[in-house]
Amino acid sequence: MTNNQKKNLLFAGVGGQGVLLVAELAARAALHAGFDVKKTELHGAAQRGGSVVSHVRFAPKVYSPLTPAGEVDILLSLEKLEGLRWAHFIRPAGLIILNEEERIPAQLDGNPVEYPKQINVFLVEKGLQTVLINATELATSLGNYRAANIVLLGTIAEATGLPMESWMAVLKENLHPKILELNLKAFEKGLELAQKEVWRGISSH
Amino acid sequence: MSTKNFLSGNEAIARGAWEAGVHVAAGYPGTPSTEIIENLALYDDVDVEWSTNEKVAFDVCYGASIAGARTLVAVKHVGLNVALDSLMVTPFSGVHGGFVIVSADDPGMHSSQNEQDNRFLAKFAKIPMLEPSNSQECKDFVKIAFDMSERFDVPVLLRTTTRISHTKSVVAFDEPKREPPKPYKKDPEKYVVPIYGKRRRMNVEERLKRLEEFANTFVHNRMEWRERGIGIVTSGISYQYAMEVFPDASVLKLGMTFPLPRKLIEYFCDGVDRIYVIEELEPFLEEQLRIWNVKNPYGISDITGKNAVPNMFELSPDILRRTLLHGDGHTSFEKEISIPPRPPILCPGCPHSGAYYVLRKLKVIATGDIGCYTLGALPPFNALDTTFCMGAGIGNAFGIEKVKRSVLGKRLVAVIGDATFLHSGIAPLIDIVFNKGITTVILMDNSTTGMTGHQQHPGMGKTIRDIDTYAINYEELVHAIGIRHVKVVDPYNLEETEAAIKEALALEEPAVVISRRACVMIESERAKPHHPYEVIDELCEECDLCLKIGCPALDGSTPIPHISRERCIGCDLCARICRFEAIKPISNTLN
Numbered sequence: 005m006t007n008n009q010k011k012n013l014l015f016a017g018v019g020g021q022g023v024l025l026v027a028e029l030a031a032r033a034a035l036h037a038g039f040d041v042k043k044t045e046l047h048g049a050a051q052r053g054g055s056v057v058s059h060v061r062f063a064p065k066v067y068s069p070l071t072p073a074g075e076v077d078i079l080l081s082l083e084k085l086e087g088l089r090w091a092h093f094i095r096p097a098g099l100i101i102l103n104e105e106e107r108i109p110a111q112l113d114g115n116p117v118e119y120p121k122q123i124n125v126f127l128v129e130k131g132l133q134t135v136l137i138n139a140t141e142l143a144t145s146l147g148n149y150r151a152a153n154i155v156l157l158g159t160i161a162e163a164t165g166l167p168m169e170s171w172m173a174v175l176k177e178n179l180h181p182k183i184l185e186l187n188l189k190a191f192e193k194g195l196e197l198a199q200k201e202v203w204r205g206i207s208s209h
Numbered sequence: 210m211s212t213k214n215f216l217s218g219n220e221a222i223a224r225g226a227w228e229a230g231v232h233v234a235a236g237y238p239g240t241p242s243t244e245i246i247e248n249l250a251l252y253d254d255v256d257v258e259w260s261t262n263e264k265v266a267f268d269v270c271y272g273a274s275i276a277g278a279r280t281l282v283a284v285k286h287v288g289l290n291v292a293l294d295s296l297m298v299t300p301f302s303g304v305h306g307g308f309v310i311v312s313a314d315d316p317g318m319h320s321s322q323n324e325q326d327n328r329f330l331a332k333f334a335k336i337p338m339l340e341p342s343n344s345q346e347c348k349d350f351v352k353i354a355f356d357m358s359e360r361f362d363v364p365v366l367l368r369t370t371t372r373i374s375h376t377k378s379v380v381a382f383d384e385p386k387r388e389p390p391k392p393y394k395k396d397p398e399k400y401v402v403p404i405y406g407k408r409r410r411m412n413v414e415e416r417l418k419r420l421e422e423f424a425n426t427f428v429h430n431r432m433e434w435r436e437r438g439i440g441i442v443t444s445g446i447s448y449q450y451a452m453e454v455f456p457d458a459s460v461l462k463l464g465m466t467f468p469l470p471r472k473l474i475e476y477f478c479d480g481v482d483r484i485y486v487i488e489e490l491e492p493f494l495e496e497q498l499r500i501w502n503v504k505n506p507y508g509i510s511d512i513t514g515k516n517a518v519p520n521m522f523e524l525s526p527d528i529l530r531r532t533l534l535h536g537d538g539h540t541s542f543e544k545e546i547s548i549p550p551r552p553p554i555l556c557p558g559c560p561h562s563g564a565y566y567v568l569r570k571l572k573v574i575a576t577g578d579i580g581c582y583t584l585g586a587l588p589p590f591n592a593l594d595t596t597f598c599m600g601a602g603i604g605n606a607f608g609i610e611k612v613k614r615s616v617l618g619k620r621l622v623a624v625i626g627d628a629t630f631l632h633s634g635i636a637p638l639i640d641i642v643f644n645k646g647i648t649t650v651i652l653m654d655n656s657t658t659g660m661t662g663h664q665q666h667p668g669m670g671k672t673i674r675d676i677d678t679y680a681i682n683y684e685e686l687v688h689a690i691g692i693r694h695v696k697v698v699d700p701y702n703l704e705e706t707e708a709a710i711k712e713a714l715a716l717e718e719p720a721v722v723i724s725r726r727a728c729v730m731i732e733s734e735r736a737k738p739h740h741p742y743e744v745i746d747e748l749c750e751e752c753d754l755c756l757k758i759g760c761p762a763l764d765g766s767t768p769i770p771h772i773s774r775e776r777c778i779g780c781d782l783c784a785r786i787c788r789f790e791a792i793k794p795i796s797n798t799l800n
Contacts, residue, residue: 018551019553028377031215031377032215035213035215035379040378040379041215041377041378041379042343042376042377042378043215043376043377043378044372044375044376044377045375046319046320046371046375053551053553053554053556053761054551054552054553054554055550055551066378067449067450067452067453068449068450068452068453068525068526069372069376069378069446069449070372070450070525070526070527072453072454072525072526072527072530073527073538073539073540074538074539085548085549085551086551088542088546088548089541089548089551091542092539092540092541092542093539107551108764108766109549109550109551109552110551110552110554110587110588110759110761111587111588111589112549112550112552112587112588113588114588114591116766117549118547118549119549119766120546120547120548120549123546126542126545126546130542149775
């Protein structure tokens with residue numbers, strides 16, 4: 005770890021998608037790399053299909069567990085609308101990775117819910133580095149759609165600036181042996197995708 | 210032992226209590242406090258229980274303290290309301306073994322019916338209070354709290370908030386100091402408060418004076434001198450936000466926030482030009498500073514607090530920037546693009562869906578209660594008229610009956626879950642019988658404490674450590690308190706459920722309908738094979754009736770609804786209500 009290195013990560017999605025797991029893995033990777041780390045999240049309603057968000061911050065010293073709006077370096081969202089919901093937290097020209105999955109929210113007032121169209125176009129116009137990935141499909145092709153969260157985690161691994169050795173150690177330590185092989189494949193898939201894409205250089209920011 | 214442990218505030222409290230040699234711990238599940246007791250149950254040498262409710266948990270722990278043990282009770286903010294009667298008397302009697310009360314408040318009402326600042330309860334009960342600002346302090350402060358409790362002969366309140374309880378940060382472990390409980394001493398003049406309370410009353414005040422002296426030199430009431438233009442008085446999570454936004458300001462960080470250290474606060478304020486009191490929720494610190502009229506070196510009392518920072522909802526660095534630095538901040542894009550909210554919903558196959566489908570169909574007036582089933586108030590069910598707090602629904606229904614019996618009596622129900630019923634639903638049901646009411650109670654028995662994550666309760670036959678115990682028989686219980694009409698139904702069986710509720714409503718006496726089916730999220734249910742269903746396009750008449758079951762696996766955004774194969778668990782509720790038999794099991798089941 006270098007003295008001034010710090011990153012603010014934000015993980016979003018819908019309860020049940022595995023948002024909290026990827027946030028935990030990222031936090032532990034930062035811890036493994038020697039940083040001070042804080043991770044915060046909301047429980048409770050999360051189990052019932054509501055919005056879930058988790059902040060992960062690492063630096064030589066972290067105070068607030070909540071990243072102020074406009075200071076998130078990377079937002080990873082397992083669901084498109086949830087990415088949009090928190091996109092204003094991203095710093096100028098920051099990175100947002102969206103899973104293409106769309107989950108239409110339940111009605112709140114009896115009127116049909118209109119799912120916003122062209123979310124990625126909107127975010128590009130906002131000047132954000134926006135990447136859409138069909139992680140659910142990729143994970144299904146690897147053997148289980150549930151590994152979509154780990155595919156997505158793989159796509160940001162390099163951009164976090166954390167050493168690959170930390171990521172690998174944390175995956176092996178924290179994932180159940182029964183699902184480890186599939187998830188390592190999913191993680192590799194994400195890494196590969198990232199190498200093809202334009203956001204490679206972001207960790208130097 | 211690894212020096213680097215990554216713990217939530219709740220996990221750290223459990224660890225700290227164990228290191229401090231806690232003997233007995235109890236609580237009732239409630240977000241954001243639940244994981245404290247869950248984690249304490251992982252230490253085999255601690256007697257840990259889920260209690261029937263928070264008052265019982267409090268009384269059990271206090272009894273253990275009198276018997277010489279170190280004890281800890283952990284509840285959410287509203288849980289301490291339930292135990293308030295006990296809380297208010299214990300400062301008179303004091304403790305024997307150290308007694309720590311953890312209150313986990315929920316600013317922002319992320320998982321609660323209300324917002325309340327439980328720091329006022331420390332002041333109200335006249336007991337000392339500690340407020341940790343990260344997981345390390347959670348662990349350290351709980352140990353200090355035990356020592357303080359024994360030294361000052363008083364219960365100690367450890368107050369956290371959601372953002373402390375549910376944030377993980379680095380914690381260093383220490384070796385535990387575990388000693389056996391002290392011997393029991395009979396001491397009625399100390400513990401029979403109604404008779405000897407007047408004598409003890411003066412002790413309460415005298416003790417507060419000693420505690421304030423202690424607070425003035427307490428090492429965790431800490432001055433951090435930086436630039437002298439702004440001096441921040443703060444505590445808990447607000448300290449972290451203050452440091453984020455005002456890294457160059459001097460700070461008085463208070464680890465102990467009742468009683469407040471007057472000398473220390475006056476000394477600090479005398480060293481800075483302007484005072485910012487940064488605190489979440491109510492002006493608890495600020496009010497005391499204003500009462501003392503603390504001044505800067507020029508003799509002026511220049512305090513900024515709740516005149517700038519709101520007293521509602523969760524605080525954040527963003528709010529401090531906006532209100533104290535007048536930054537414009539980054540706000541949601543919702544003014545430029547529609548961002549529909551995502552309310553929590555009942556899970557696919559949730560047994561409550563069946564019961565609520567029937568209640569909606571019968572157009573009853575329903576008083577609700579606290580749990581997953583509160584979501585029955587939302588579309589498509591819109592089945593609840595009220596919901597307030599644990600156990601309130603049954604009494605509320607009886608109150609409505611008293612006023613509107615002739616018009617509503619035959620279509621009035623109270624809906625309550627199994628855990629909530631045992632927590633505080635039995636007494637109001639007795640009241641209905643005792644006072645000759647006719648209200649029908651629907652007991653939604655999903656055989657677990659659902660919303661907080663499946664904790665054991667007295668109806669399940671398992672303790673917190675999954676050891677077999679007696680399981681309450683609800684039918685026998687309600688019979689014994691005088692309910693003659695009790696029916697058990699399976700909420701997946703809509704006809705049976707409807708018939709039973711209609712029958713109960715028609716009676717001129719109180720009745721209980723038990724809607725019984727296990728929560729689909731408990732492990733044993735999840736392990737069962739699931740055979741998903743599909744909509745047969747050619748048979749579907751696009752009537753959308755199936756959407757009335759409120760299943761998140763059913764997507765109604767297209768004319769012919771679509772069932773998510775991954776999410777459908779094959780409960781067949783939608784197939785049961787379809788009038789065209791257009792919903793059938795997928796023939797080549799993958800699962």
